Amino acid sequence: MAHVMIRMRLAVLRHSMRGDRATTLVSGVLVGLLLAVGTIVVAVLWPELLPLTLAGWLTGWIFGPVLSGGGDESLRPEYFAMIPATPRRRAAALLAGAFAGPAPAVTFAALLSLPVHGWRFGPLGLLAGVFAAVLTLVTLVVVSRVVVALLALFVRSRAAAAAAGLVMGSALALCGNGWAPAVALGAGGSLSAGGGPSWVDGLLKALPSGWGVAAVESSWPVALGILAANGAAVALLLSAWAALLSRRVTSVARGGVPARRGRPRPFPLVGGARAVAAKELRAWWRDLVRIQLLSIALSYALVFPLLLVTLDVWIMVPFTGLIAAVMAAGASANMYGTDGTALWLTLMTPGAERADVRGRQLAWLLVVGPPAVLLSLVGTAVSGQGWAWPWVLGLLPAVLGGAAGLIVLVAVTSLVPGTDPHKRGGNPLSTGADEGAETGLMWLMLVAVPATALPVAGAILLQPWAGLPVGLAGGALSAWGLGRLAHLKLASAGPELLNLMKHGPAPTPTRYQGRLATSDLPFKHRAAVTFCYSVAWLPLFPQGLVPMAFKIIGVRDPVWFLALHLPEVWQWPTIAFMIALGLLLYGYAVMIPLRLNSAS
Amino acid sequence: MRTQRQPALRTTGLRKAFGDHVAVDDVGLTVPAGSFYGLVGPNGAGKTTTLAMAVGLLRPDAGRAEIFGVDVWRSGVEAKSLVGVLPDGNAMPERLTGREVLTYLGLLRGLPPGVVAERAAELLSVLELDSAERALVIEYSTGMRKKIGLAVALLHAPRLLVLDEPFEAVDPVSAATIRTILRRFVTGGGSVIISSHVMALVEQLCDHVAVISGGRVAAAGPLAEVRGGGSLEEAFIELVGARAEVREGLAWLTS
Structure with missing residues (x-):
């Protein structure tokens, strides 16, 4: 069964090696190999940093799928529910299928750092390194699958979605600023100088990514013990995954809808953009994925500056609200893609394109605006950074307006098609979209939204309180102007966008103008563009x-x-x-x- | 110029290719005003593609589509106010309840709130969707999705209904209701075009029929003309070509 899964997965991969997906795949593999080579270099030059580097790969395997839409779903467990085999066997076969792809291969290249590191300890170390590399790869993949399966199964209420988002946002913030509390706790200088306090070292080796290093560096009986324990852990995780999978395929796919009580409140009797905003607000409130993404954005924004406070550095705290707005924009970049072919209703309603774009902008501002303003005001007041007031008050309207404009413009110009919501499988986190391309959109927003606020920064440097009027005017102009471009584009190229979502990227370039930006480019330019976004x-x-x-x-x-x-x-x-x-x-x-x- | 004498839908020379595959090739259809028109053809014949191009959801490579004489691709706003559409398999505003979908789309079309509330209530009760008042569309069954789609198509009282497989996955009781609704609509002067695989249904409902095969119109006209002396199914098989190998194959199934 396992080899059939592997061949199926490879067949799916081969068929998706077209257009955008091929580009993303190639650039993704290039970046991955670069990182893998970097990991091996670390093993050669700074072996004491190897556990930390491998922890980075573990983080990628855990958070990558969660942030970019639920992990690979080309072989859905639902497809194989009727195959007469035990859940464990099915899970093992699916896991084997999961290895047939570029990500595990790239990760294995990085894990070759273990035998390289082991070479220091002689032939036995080398041998232990080879075994550890294989075992660690299996561990990373299976940990990743279990985390995604757990989220898919247990994120079934708003509270659970918000809590999961909180954990992930905090963890992401720790990845960026985690060094600050470490320095505060006395690990200062150790990570770069090598051999820091034992607790940091111990912690990194206790993570699943660090077991290999521990095995390589131990005497051979201990190494054997560690490897055996690792094998047992894999078996345990596999059983857990099998149990989670059989729960997934036998429970109703609820499409990430939270449980509800009573009748919904009546739909407000307003027309045009306000009706669309009312629909969008209901979608925000009734979609666990949106709630979770919003929670990630807010908790990241909150925790990231607070980690620096452990060093008594308050400089980031006033900007909490701004970070929240930018992160929330990143999470909303593929708005039309995630709604799928529901666009047909906008196209069939005479003149609805403008209302649709404006309504989505309004709803986004109503959802993200109040927390961003609150976080900004409270953050600046609490931080005691008086100099920050003109910056915060000027940048906030500019960033909110810029984000409200960019999310709709990017959503119609760089739409990444996914699976229609009602056709998705038992994993509500997965949109079925090209993960690489979706992540690319997120990065684009993280850069483009702050860029819309650059004029305000210039104004503030010239005259601090000029920032507020410039920010208000700039924000309003961005939201209006970029939104206008978006609804004009939607009106002129709506059928092409709908077709893109129904049938995927066209096999040959169509002769129509105003189609998608990147998918029409020649291959080498597309590869270059994706590579640039990635690095x-x-x-x-x-x-x-x-x-x-x-x-x-x-x-x-x-x-x-x-x-x-x-x-x-x-x-x-x-x-x-x-x-x-x-x-x-x-x-x-x-x-x-x-x-x-x-x-x- | 829209007058009652204009055909409800007229397509001329519609063509669409996906890469090297020509899905629809030079399709010309004329749906007379006040007719109940059936579009039949084997799987993959190009029915859905034709209908999508005819209403403005898929841009044709060549050809024209007019609804009551209004060009769909040049005067989209006017054409779209005349037609109600049920496409096959498209998504909806998934996180609204059925009543909310109808209210939202009615308001978006600029209907007065009172009219919207009244029509939404009536459509939900006639199509028996009002018992699932709390369910979001994403939780609907396939048949319920068809029914809410039909309600959306009817909501603004269009003059032409374009329905892609309206009876697929719908239970017999609801199918009878839908048939009654559509017959009443035509009696009242409306025009309907449906696509279907079920010949008996088309024969029972439609007064005009077109057979599409391999992206081309194989035959079109009044029902009696197309089916000649026999049944529509016989005419269809003759036009499309029967395949005999099924009689011989799959021997292992009975052994």
């Missing part, structure tokens, strides 16, 4: 903006920021270079489709 954040944020903030605040720990490891004279130029490089990559990714589109 541009690296120079811009962690290697550019974060070390810049470090230098301004005066944090001495260079962590893994290249600039801070260099001599003082080179630090600012390096930071500037990194920021410029990041912006250049993003600029290329945004401009190329626009230029080629207008040229055609």
Whole structure:
């Protein structure tokens, strides 16, 4: 059964190697291999950092599927529910199928760092490393599947969705700023200098990703014990997954709808955009996936600055609301794609395109606006950073307006088609959309939304209180102007968007204008654009903006920021270079489709 | 110029290709005003594609579509106010209840709130959807989805109904109700075009019929003309071509 699953999965993969998916896949594999090589380099040069690096891969396997739509669903367990085999056997076969793909292969390349590390300890270490690499790969994949299955099964109420979002948002924030409490607790300098306090080291090795390193570094009887324990853990997880899968296929797929009591309140008797907003607000309130994504955005925004407070650094706290707005925009970027072919109703209602776009903007502002404003006001007041008031009050309306404009514009210009909501399987988290492309949209929003607020930043630098009027005017202009572009596009290319969602990307370029930006590009440009989106954040944020903030605040720990490891004279130029490089990559990714589109 | 003498729907030279596959090739149909028109054809013949192009949901590669003389692709707003559509398998506003869907779409079309409430209540009760008052559309069964789709198509009292497989997955009682509704609609001067696989149903309901096969119109006209002396099923099999191998194959099933 297992080899049939593997062949099926490979067949699905082969058929999806067309158009956008092929591009995303190729660029994804390239970026992954780059990271894998980086991991092996870590094993050679800084072996004490290997557990931390592998913990990064574990994080990817756990959070990747959750954030990008529920993990791979090309082989749904529902398809095999009637095959006469025990749940355990079915789960094992599905797991085997899960290995037939690029992600496990790339991860295995990264895990080759274990035998490389083991070579230090002689032939036995090498051998232990090889076994540990295989076992760790299985562990990562099965942990990922169990987490997704748990979420799909137990996130069935609003409270559970919000709680799951809270955990994930906090964990994500920890991935970004987790070093701060570690430094506060006395691990300062240790991670970069090597061999820090034993508790950090112990914690990283206790994670499933660290067992391999522990085995490699131990004497052979202990190593054997660790590997055996790892095998037992895999067997245990597999049983758990089998149980979860059989619950999934025998329970009704409720489409991520929370339980309700009583009749719903009557639909408000308003027309046009306000009717659409009323519909959208109900969708926000009745869709567990939306609630969970919103909870991730808000909890990330809250926890990320608070982690710095452990070092008594309050500089980020006033900007909590802004981070929340940007994150929420990132989570709402594929609005039309997730609604699927329901677009036909907008197209068949005379003149409804404008109302649809404006209503969605209004609903988004009503959902995200109040918490963003509240977090901003409270955050600035509590932080005691008086200088921040003009910045917060000026940037907030600009960012909210820019986000409200961009979410609808990006949703119609870069729509990523998924599976219609009523045809999805037992995993309510999965939209069936191309995960890579959806994640690309999210990154695009994380960059583009702050960019709409740049004029305000300029105004504030010139005259602090000029920010408020400029921010209000800029926000209103973005929301109005970008929204207008969106509904004009929807009116002119609505049938093409509907067709894209019904049948996927066209096998050959159609002759109609105004179709999708990236899917019409020649392959090499598409690959380049996706590659840029995937790597541009690296120079811009962690290697550019974060070390810049470090230098301004005066944090001495260079962590893994290249600039801070260099001599003082080179630090600012390096930071500037990194920021410029990041912006250049993003600029290329945004401009190329626009230029080629207008040229055609 | 819309007058009662204009055909309810006229398509000329409609063509659509998906990559190398030509799904619809030079389809011309004329649905006379006041007629009950059946569109039949084997699976994959191009019925759904034709209907989607005729109402403005799929842009044709070539050809025209007019509803009561109004060009669907040039004067979309006017054409769309004349037609009610039930497409096959499309999503709906999934997280609204049936009543909310009707209220929302009625308001979006600019109908007065009182009229919307009244029509929504009546449609829900006639189509027996009012018992599932609390269920969201995403929780509906396939048959219920058809029925709410039909209610949406009827809501704004259009002059032409374009229904893709309206009876598929609908229970016999509801099917009888829908037949009655559609007959009354035609008697009252409305025009209906439905697509279906069920020949007996088309024979029973329709006065005009078109047979589509391989993306082309194989025959079209008044029912009596198309079926000639025999039944519609016989005419259909003759036009589309029967396949004999089924009689011989699958021997292992009975062994």
